[in-house]
Structure formats: C-alpha cells, structure tokens
Amino acid sequence: MHINVMADVVQIVVFLVILTLLAGPLGRYMAKVYQGERTFLAPVFGPVERLFYRICGINRDAEMDWKQYATALLVFSFIGFVATFLILMLQGYLPFNPEKFPGFSWDLALNTAVSFLTNTNWQAYSGESAASYFTQVIALMVHQFYSAAAGMAVAIALIRGIVRRKSDTIGNFWIDMTRSVLYILLPLSFLFALVLVSQGVIQNFSPYKQVRLLEPYTYENPKLDAYGNRIKDTQGRPVMETVTVTQQTLPMGPVAAQEAVKEFGTNGGGWFNANSAHPFENPTPLSNVLEILALLIIAAALPITFGHMAGKKKAGWAIYTAMMAIFVIALAVMYRAEYTGNPLVQGLGVQGAYMEGKEVRFGLGGSVLFSVSTTATACGAVNNMHDSLTPLGGMVPLTLILLGEEIFGGVGSGLYTMLAFVIISVFVSGLMIGRIPEYLGKKVEATEMWMSVIVVLTSGVLVLIFTSIALITKAGVSAMGNPGPHGLTEVFYAFASTSNNNGSAFAGLNASTLFYTLTTSIAMILGRFGPAMATLAMAGSLAKKKYVPPSPGTLPTDQPTFILWLVSVIIIVGALTFFPALSLGPIVEHMIMIGGR
Amino acid sequence: MKKEIKTALLLFAVLTLLTGVIYTAAVTVLARLIFPKQSSGSIISTPAGIPVGSVLIGQPFTGQGYFWSRPSSTPDFPYNPMASGGSNLGPTNKVLLDKISARVHTLAAADITAPVPSDMVEGSGSALDPDISLASALVQVPRIARERHIPGAEVRGLVKAYTRGRWYLFLTVPRVNVLKLNLALDKLR
Numbered sequence: 001m002h003i004n005v006m007a008d009v010v011q012i013v014v015f016l017v018i019l020t021l022l023a024g025p026l027g028r029y030m031a032k033v034y035q036g037e038r039t040f041l042a043p044v045f046g047p048v049e050r051l052f053y054r055i056c057g058i059n060r061d062a063e064m065d066w067k068q069y070a071t072a073l074l075v076f077s078f079i080g081f082v083a084t085f086l087i088l089m090l091q092g093y094l095p096f097n098p099e100k101f102p103g104f105s106w107d108l109a110l111n112t113a114v115s116f117l118t119n120t121n122w123q124a125y126s127g128e129s130a131a132s133y134f135t136q137v138i139a140l141m142v143h144q145f146y147s148a149a150a151g152m153a154v155a156i157a158l159i160r161g162i163v164r165r166k167s168d169t170i171g172n173f174w175i176d177m178t179r180s181v182l183y184i185l186l187p188l189s190f191l192f193a194l195v196l197v198s199q200g201v202i203q204n205f206s207p208y209k210q211v212r213l214l215e216p217y218t219y220e221n222p223k224l225d226a227y228g229n230r231i232k233d234t235q236g237r238p239v240m241e242t243v244t245v246t247q248q249t250l251p252m253g254p255v256a257a258q259e260a261v262k263e264f265g266t267n268g269g270g271w272f273n274a275n276s277a278h279p280f281e282n283p284t285p286l287s288n289v290l291e292i293l294a295l296l297i298i299a300a301a302l303p304i305t306f307g308h309m310a311g312k313k314k315a316g317w318a319i320y321t322a323m324m325a326i327f328v329i330a331l332a333v334m335y336r337a338e339y340t341g342n343p344l345v346q347g348l349g350v351q352g353a354y355m356e357g358k359e360v361r362f363g364l365g366g367s368v369l370f371s372v373s374t375t376a377t378a379c380g381a382v383n384n385m386h387d388s389l390t391p392l393g394g395m396v397p398l399t400l401i402l403l404g405e406e407i408f409g410g411v412g413s414g415l416y417t418m419l420a421f422v423i424i425s426v427f428v429s430g431l432m433i434g435r436i437p438e439y440l441g442k443k444v445e446a447t448e449m450w451m452s453v454i455v456v457l458t459s460g461v462l463v464l465i466f467t468s469i470a471l472i473t474k475a476g477v478s479a480m481g482n483p484g485p486h487g488l489t490e491v492f493y494a495f496a497s498t499s500n501n502n503g504s505a506f507a508g509l510n511a512s513t514l515f516y517t518l519t520t521s522i523a524m525i526l527g528r529f530g531p532a533m534a535t536l537a538m539a540g541s542l543a544k545k546k547y548v549p550p551s552p553g554t555l556p557t558d559q560p561t562f563i564l565w566l567v568s569v570i571i572i573v574g575a576l577t578f579f580p581a582l583s584l585g586p587i588v589e590h591m592i593m594i595g596g597r
Numbered sequence: 598m599k600k601e602i603k604t605a606l607l608l609f610a611v612l613t614l615l616t617g618v619i620y621t622a623a624v625t626v627l628a629r630l631i632f633p634k635q636s637s638g639s640i641i642s643t644p645a646g647i648p649v650g651s652v653l654i655g656q657p658f659t660g661q662g663y664f665w666s667r668p669s670s671t672p673d674f675p676y677n678p679m680a681s682g683g684s685n686l687g688p689t690n691k692v693l694l695d696k697i698s699a700r701v702h703t704l705a706a707a708d709i710t711a712p713v714p715s716d717m718v719e720g721s722g723s724a725l726d727p728d729i730s731l732a733s734a735l736v737q738v739p740r741i742a743r744e745r746h747i748p749g750a751e752v753r754g755l756v757k758a759y760t761r762g763r764w765y766l767f768l769t770v771p772r773v774n775v776l777k778l779n780l781a782l783d784k785l786r
Contacts, residue, residue, distance in 0.1 A: 002714075002732060003770070048615070056607040057600075071598075076605040083609070129679055138617045145616045146609075174608060181612060186620060193624045194631065200653050203628035203636040208679075211640065211648040214779055217657045217674050245674045250638055250651055257624040261616075274681035277722030279653035280638070285762065285769040342688045345719070348698050349711025352732070356693065356719040357683040360667070360728040361762070363770040384722040385683035388693075486687035508685035593689050 003339065003353045008365030012331060015289060015369065016324070019300055023320065026297060027304025033183045034156045034176065035309065045182040052178055063169035066540025069157055070533055072173035073150055077117055077529075080146055084113040087139035097132035098207035104130070111517035116140050118528035119147035119410055121262070121269030121380055121503035122520060124512040128251040128272050133205055136271060141258045145189075148265025148298075149180035151412030154532050155302060158416050159309050161539030162440055165547045170539045184298070185264055192294055193260040200283030203256040210247050217245045255280055263294035266410045268380030268503040276370070276383040277359055288366045288383060295379040299408040302415040310440055314558035319418055322566045326407045327376050330396050335368045337393035344593060357388030368393075375400040378410030380503025387481070387490065387506040391593055395586035397504065398493050403574040404459055405500045413501065413528075416535040420455035423448055423538075425562070425569045426555065435555050441547045451538035458530040460577045462499035462523050467492050467581065475515035481508025485592070489585035494520065499527035641780065650776050654678055655727040658779065661707070662744040664737050666775045667716055668700055669724040676725060683722045709736045731760050731771040734778065747785065755781055 032039050038046075053060060064072065087094065088109035092102045104112065108125055115122040121144075125131065131140070153176035160170045197203050222238040223231045231239045255271045259281055262269060272278040282288055300320065307316020341354040358367045362383055370383040375397035386397055400407060406417035427444050430437030437444040470476025470491045480487035490506040497504055498520040505511065511520065556562060628636040639652040650656055655666045657675040669675035670684040686693035700718040701711060709717070714732040734756045742749040759778045762769040 002730070007769075052608070052611050055611055056604050058604060058608075072601055072605065075598075075601050076609065079602075079605050079609050083613075126680065126682070128681065137621050138613065141621070142613050142617045146612065174604060178608070178612070181616060186616065190620065190624065194627060197624075197628040197632045197636050200635045200639050202638050203625055204638075205625065206637065209638060209640070209648065211650045213656050214649055214776065214783075215656070215658050215660055215663055217659065219674055221673075243674075248650065248654065248656065248676065248678055250640075250654060250678050252638065254621050254625055256628060256636070257621045272681050272723075274683070274723035274725070277683070278681050279651075279655075279723060279725055279727055283639075283653050341715075344689065344694055345697055345715070348694070348718075349701050349713060350697065350715050350718055351712035352715040352730075354688070354719070355716045355721070356686070356688070357722045358719075359721050359723065359726050360716050360730055360770060360772045361726075366769065382722070385685055387685040387687060388683055388722075390688050481685055482687040482690045484689065486689060489687075506685070507682065508687070589687070589689055 003364045005339065008335070008363070011289070011365045012369055015292070016328075019293060019296055020324075022293075022297055023300040023304055026301035027316065028308055030184060030301060030305040031308035033179050034305070039183055041183055041187060049178060049182055056174065058172070058174045060175065062172055064172055065168050066157070066170055066536045069170055069173045070536045073154070073532065073536075074529070076146070076173070076177070077150065080143060081113050081117050084116060084139045084143065085109050087135055088112055091132050091135050094132065094134045096134035096137075096205065099132070101130055101132050107514050107517040108512060111521050112140075114521045114524050115503065116143035116267070116269060117147060118501050118524045119151055119265070119267060119378060119413065120498060120501040120524045120528070121267045122498050122505070122511070122524065123269055123503070124517055126273035127270065133253055136258060137254060140269060141261060144258065144261045144265045144267040144269065145181050145185050146177070148185060148261075148267065148411045149177050151410050152180045152184070152298075152302070153177050153412065154535055155412035155415040158419060158535050158539040159306050161542035162442055163310050164543045165545070167543045170536070170543050185261060188264050188294075189257070189260040192264065192290070193256040195290065196256045196259055196287055199287040200279070201256040201259055201287065202252060202280050203254050204252055205254060206252045208252055209250045211250060213246055213248055219243055219245070251280075259291070260294070262381060263291050263379065264298055264411075266295055266299060266377045266379040268374065270381060276381045277385070282383055285361055285363075285366055288362050288370065291381070292370050292373045295377055295381065296373050296408055298411045299377050299414045302412065303418070306415060312440060312558065315440060318558040318563050319422065322563045323407050323418065325563070325567050326403070326570065327372065330372045330376065330400055330407070331368065334372055334393050334396035335364070337390050337396070338364055338368055340390070342390055342593060354390060357385030359383065371397050372400065374504060375502060376407040376409070378405040378413060378500065378502050380497065382504050385507060386493070386504060387508045391586040391590035394489065394506070395582060398489065398496060398586065399574065399578070399582070401496045401500050401502045402460070402463065402578045403570055404456060405502060406570070410501060413531070417455055417531065420452035420535070420538075421570055422557070422566060423452045424456060425566045426557065428569065429555060429565055433555070435553050438548055438554060439557060441549065442542050442545050443548060447541040448538055451534040451541070454534035455531040456573065459499040459527045462527055463492070463495045464577070464581070466495040466499070466519055466523055469519070470495070470515075473515065475513060479510040479513050479516060481510065485585050485588040489589065492581055492585055495523055498523040501528050641776070649780070652774060652777060653727055655725050656776055658775065661740060663779045663782070664729070664734060664741065664775050667726050667729060668696070668718065668720045670720050671724045678725055681723045681725055683724055684720050707740055709740070727774050727776060728772040729775055731756070731773060734773040741782065745782070751785070755785065
C-alpha cells in the first residue's frame with residue numbers, strides 16, 4: 001500500500017496546530033468552571049447543579065481539607081466499584097440484554113469494575129460477545145464520566161494548593177466532581193456523540209442484526225460430538241464437516257454515546273473488542289482525527305487552566321510546551337519505524353506500508369497519530385493493534401506509558417503527575433545551582449519531595465515487580481500470545497498499561513486468566529490511588545504555606561531552559577527505570593527482525 | 598463518615614440518572630431522528646428490502662468474479678462481526694510470516710504477482726475492514742474482467758468511480774469499499 005509521507009506530515013502538523021489553538025479557550029473556560037464562576041452554560045446546567053446539591057445535602061460554601069477531600073474521593077469510588085461489580089455479576093437477571101448474555105465470573109467482574117473505576121479501561125472481556133446494553137451503559141459508561149471527573153478534581157485540588165496561601169482547605173470534592181461532569185464532560189460528549197453518528201457510529205437499542213452475505217462462505221470445521229469433543233476417525237484424524245455461512249450477525253448498541261465520553265475522559269474502554277479500529281466505533285478518516293482530538297483536548301487544556309488559576313499563564317504554557325516536545329519526538333520515531341516496515345515481510349514480495357493490524361481508512365498517519373496520542377494520554381483506546389506494530393514502533397507507545405502518563409496524560413492525572421515532575425526538577429536544579437527550591441512562590445520541602453517521588457515512582461515500581469513475578473510463574477508465561485522477546489514485551493506492556501491506568505494492550509496476551517485478572521487489578525488500584533492520595537497530601541501541605549515573593553535567587557520556571565530541563569528529567573527518570581527491560585523486549589526483537597532471523 | 602457515605606450514595610444516584618439514563622436516551626433519540634441510517638448501522642438492502650450487509654463492515658469474498666477483501670483472522674469464519682479484533686501476531690512471529698507467505702502464493706495463483714500491495718496480505722486491526730487500497734483493487738481488475746467477460750477498462754472505470762479519500766481534508770489513502778464495489782459489479786451484468 002503506497003503511503004504519501006508529505007500528506008501524513010501535513011495532516012499531523014495541521015492537527016497539532018488545531019489542538020494548540022483549542023487548548024487555550026478550553027483551558028480558560030475550565031478555570032472559570034473550577035473557580036465557581038458563571039459560564040455560558042449556566043442557564044442550562046445551573047438549575048440542575050443546584051437541584052443536585054439540594055438532593056445530596058451539599059453545602060456550596062463548605063470546603064474540605066486534604067484528608068476530607070481524599071476520603072470523599074475514596075468513598076465515592078468504592079460505591080461505584082460495588083455497583084459495577086454487582087451489575088456485572090448479575091447481568092443475566094437485568095434488563096436491556098437482548099442477546100441474553102450471562103453474568104461475568106467473579107474475577108472478571110472484579111477486574112472490569114476496578115478497571116473502569118480507575119480510568120484504566122483495561123478490558124479482559126469482549127464487549128460485543130459478553131456485555132449487555134445495560135452493563136455497557138449503567139455499569140461501565142457512567143464510570144467514564146466519574147473516573148475522568150475524579151482525576152480532574154484531584155488536579156484542581158493540587159492547583160489550589162499551589163495557589164492558596166496559609167489555607168487549610170483545597171476545595172470541595174463533591175462540587176468539583178459535579179461541575180466537571182455538568183459543565184465539561186457532559187456537554188462535550190453530547191455534541192461529539194452526534195457528530196460521531198453523522199459519520200456512521202451506531203446508536204440504538206436494537207437486537208443484533210442478521211444480514212445476508214453477498215457471497216456465501218464455505219469452510220471446513222472439525223465435527224463435534226454431543227459433549228463438544230472432536231470426533232475422530234479410525235486412524236485418529238479429526239472428522240471434518242463443511243460449513244456454509246450465509247449470514248453475518250452485526251452487533252448493535254448505543255455506541256456513539258459511550259464512544260464520545262470514552263475519548264474525552266481518556267478512558268479508552270471500547271464498546272467492541274477491536275475498540276476504535278472497529279468501523280462502528282470509528283468509521284471514517286474524519287471520525288478518526290476527531291476522536292484523537294477529543295482524547296487529547298481536555299488533558300492538553302488543563303495546563304492552561306493551571307496557568308490561569310495560578311495567575312501565571314506562562315507557567316501553564318511552559319508545561320504544555322514540555323509535553324508537546326516529547327509528543328513530537330514520539331510521533332517522529334514511531335512514524336519512521338512503521339514507515340520503514342518489516343523487512344521479513346518485504347522479503348516475501350510484499351510492497352508498501354506495514355499494514356498488519358491497521359485499517360486502510362486511517363492509513364499510516366492516522367494510525368501512528370492515534371497510537372501516540374492514546375498512550376501519551378492515559379486513554380488506551382486503539383485504532384490499530386499495538387501487538388502487531390514493528391518492534392521499535394511498538395516500543396514508542398510502551399515507552400510513553402512507562403514515562404508515567406504525563407505527556408498530556410490522563411485528564412487530571414496527567415497534570416498532577418507532570419506537576420510532580422516539575423517539583424522534582426525544581427528541587428534537583430536547586431541542588432545543582434545552590435538555590436532554594438521553590439515553585440510559583442511556594443517552598444519545596446520534604447513533604448512535597450516525598451509525595452512527588454511517590455507520584456512519579458509508584459507505577460514504575462509496580463510495573464517492574466509484577467512483570468518479574470509474571471516471568472517466573474507458569475501462569476504468567478503461558479498466557480503469552482507470541483514467542484520470544486515479543487512475548488516479554490506483551491507482559492511488560494500489560495503491567496505498564498494497568499499500573500499507569502492506560503488500558504491499551506499488546507492484545508495477544510490472554511488477559512482473562514485468573515493470574516492476570518488479579519495481578520492487573522492490584523496494579524490498577526495502587527497505580528491510581530497511590531499517586532492520587534500523594535497528590536492530595538501534597539496539595540494540603542502546599543496550601544498551608546505562605547507565599548514567598550520572587551527574588552533574584554528564584555529559578556525562573558517558565559523559560560526555555562527550564563522546559564528543556566524538565567523534559568530531560570522526565571526522560572532520564574524513565575530511561576534509568578526501564579532501559580534494561582526495553583532492551584530485552586523490543587530492542588532485541590528489532591535486532592532479530594533486521595538480522596532476518 | 599456516615600454523612601460522606603450518604604452524600605456519595607445520593608450523588609452517585611443522581612449522576613447515574615443524568616449520565617447513564619438521560620444522556621444516553623437524549624443521544625439515542627436525536628441520533629435516530631437526525632441520522633436514522635447511520636445510527637442503525639448503515640445497512641444496504643436489495644431493492645426488495647433484504648439487508649445484504651453494512652457499508653461499514655467487510656465481508657469475505659472468495660469467488661474469482663468478485664473483488665477480494667483483506668485477510669481476516671476472526672474465529673469460525675473471516676469477517677465474523679461477533680468477534681472483532683486483529684491477529685495480534687508480532688512482526689517476527691513465524692506464524693504470521695507463514696500466513697503472509699501463503700497468501701502471496703494464493704494471489705500468485707490468481708495472476709497477482711509479487712510485489713503485492715501490503716493490505717492484500719496483511720490483516721486489519723478490526724478484521725472487519727470494509728476497504729482495500731486503490732492499488733489492491735487495481736491489481737484484481739484483470740481477473741474480474743476475464744471472469745465476467747467485461748472489458749478491463751470498464752472494470753477499471755468502476756473502481757475509479759468507487760474510489761474515496763484522495764481529496765479528503767485530512768488526507769488519507771485512496772481506498773475502495775469492497776462490498777459496494779462488488780454490488781456495483783453484480784448490477785453491471
């Protein structure tokens with residue numbers, strides 16, 4: 001398949017310009033939302049908001065200290081977990097189940113509930129053949145709103161900690177949660193869902209549809225006895241029977257509504273097994289770029305929100321620039337790897353871009369841009385199969401996840417992880433040049449350093465420990481879908497994805513075994529709530545501090561030098577932690593591939 | 598703590614009512630009103646009203662007189678929409694290389710000689726890809742023309758008429774929808 005590189009480059013550059021142009025206005029709007037100001041949506045959602053507060057007994061003027069804020073987050077999350085777990089287990093008895101799917105097994109229900117609760121959306125089940133409409137909407141989609149809103153709330157609490165002076169409180173979790181949903185996620189998703197339907201994304205509650213194939217398809221199938229065992233002839237060979245397929249069953253459902261919030265909330269949990277590669281989730285090249293825009297935009301706008309709330313717009317754009325720098329590097333490396341392709345396949349007489357696992361309608365540019373965006377953010381939706389990427393091409397999404405999901409990152413979680421890196425960078429540079437470490441007028445002291453290190457290193461520690469356990473147990477190794485170094489990469493990717501709450505997969509790995517459902521559940525919970533709690537503790541500590549006005553001894557944190565320094569710290573921390581594992585997986589496989597054996 | 602649990606339960610309930618029930622219902626109703634065809638799966642029907650497929654979901658073709666779709670690795674039979682998802686075979690996996698090699702040979706037997714366009718022998722991410730690249734359609738033209746006893750130029754013209762994506766705002770690969778093209782071929786006769 002011939003690829004026009006110039007066209008792809010133009011597509012990507014235009015896309016990044018549009019993203020940057022939209023980040024400013026959305027960032028300013030979100031700052032208004034979280035500062036409790038009146039927005040243009042107030043006539044619509046103001047009455048709803050007030051009604052919700054009255055029903056729930058929420059006092060608009062009440063504020064929380066960090067422990068109360070953290071408690072509220074945990075209590076809300078736990079209730080969501082229980083509700084989802086029960087719905088999944090009891091699916092068979094619940095309505096809106098035209099295909100009569102039975103309930104999930106307990107470990108799969110646990111894994112799935114944890115996964116959606118933590119904004120991971122790791123999926124060890126296939127939506128079209130296991131989940132009813134009720135499950136998809138009430139058990140899973142609502143969490144795509146809540147987990148995103150919760151992430152945004154934690155980030156906003158940290159911003160308040162940086163901004164406020166000598167304050168005990170960092171905001172009200174209930175209000176931040178409600179306003180995130182009402183003023184940001186819900187209106188954006190509503191409009192985008194309709195745009196997606198215009199492109200062909202389905203939205204209905206019909207039973208699955210039978211259609212006649214234009215040409216019947218015939219194949220040989222092993223004959224089974226009444227017990228489901230293969231029947232063998234006298235010589236022990238399986239008896240085959242000819243099957244003629246004349247019909248296709250098309251799965252249906254209210255897909256567009258979920259697809260929209262799946263992207264805006266960097267959730268990534270698709271309706272179908274093939275996720276955004278499925279034509280009913282992502283039907284056209286236009287729907288593809290819009291989905292990529294949707295999954296990046298809130299995470300890209302939050303640094304701008306931060307700049308506005310802090311009254312230091314340049315500090316917000318400095319963070320945006322650092323994120324964009326790493327993003328562009330990743331795009332270039334991955335595009336080059338996929339464009340160069342697979343010499344082993346080219347040797348068989350195949351011409352053009354490497355298309356295994358990719359859709360024709362997205363081409364190379366639309367596939368690479370999606371993969372980089374979905375793993376730079378904590379989205380984890382996929383429009384091509386990462387397991388089939390070239391070794392170096394597949395290493396880029398893996399590395400972006402391993403860096404800790406702060407290159408834009410998850411909505412909210414990306415910003416708070418990035419701010420932890422900023423604080424570490426300020427501290428290290430302060431040590432190197434002998435200045436008192438401070439950020440935006442707040443002194444960086446032991447508490448901030450401890451909490452930042454927890455935010456930054458939790459996922460790395462989880463990834464390495466769990467990958468090691470998997471590699472020395474039979475249950476861990478036997479689930480690999482590919483032999484050799486590629487199998488190692490599958491396992492490594494699985495724990496990277498779950499510990500960092502991304503949710504994408506090298507999907508050849510059989511993730512529905514008891515070993516993986518339980519280990520990835522633990523990784524998802526610790527990887528989500530460890531850093532979130534540390535962030536809130538840091539917010540509480542920072543809020544209490546007094547403001548130190550800038551002096552000649554203050555390190556400027558919005559200059560190119562600091563941006564470059566921040567980028568270097570992120571890459572060095574990532575490289576030191578993960579280089580050995582990357583060498584054994586993708587890098588070795590690359591050597592094998594270009595060596596031709 | 599008791600108060601927090603009560604607040605959380607109530608907030609969970611009202612938010613679920615809003616985002617789960619009201620939002621989904623509103624999108625469904627509007628989608629069906631404004632885009633009735635797209636929202637229900639972009640189904641193509643015969644003039645008699647029998648559904649013969651969705652524009653968006655590929656179908657398997659093996660007959661010499663039809664354009665062939667990309668390879669599909671879904672369980673049971675190719676293009677089984679009940680089990681979307683790619684092969685997930687890695688680039689150095691021998692199973693993948695053997696499969697691609699076998700497909701190259703199958704194409705050679707149908708007079709499509711190497712080098713063959715990559716999308717013709719490599720499976721898609723959904724395994725339901727409704728499209729093939731323009732190049733993959735053009736290499737099949739001589740076979741179709743011979744089987745159906747139609748001039749090659751006419752078949753090529755049909756392919757060109759069904760090619761999409763060359764002028765798109767976000768540029769993409771020129772591509773052809775296989776089901777639509779084959780339906781048009783059947784009409785030609």
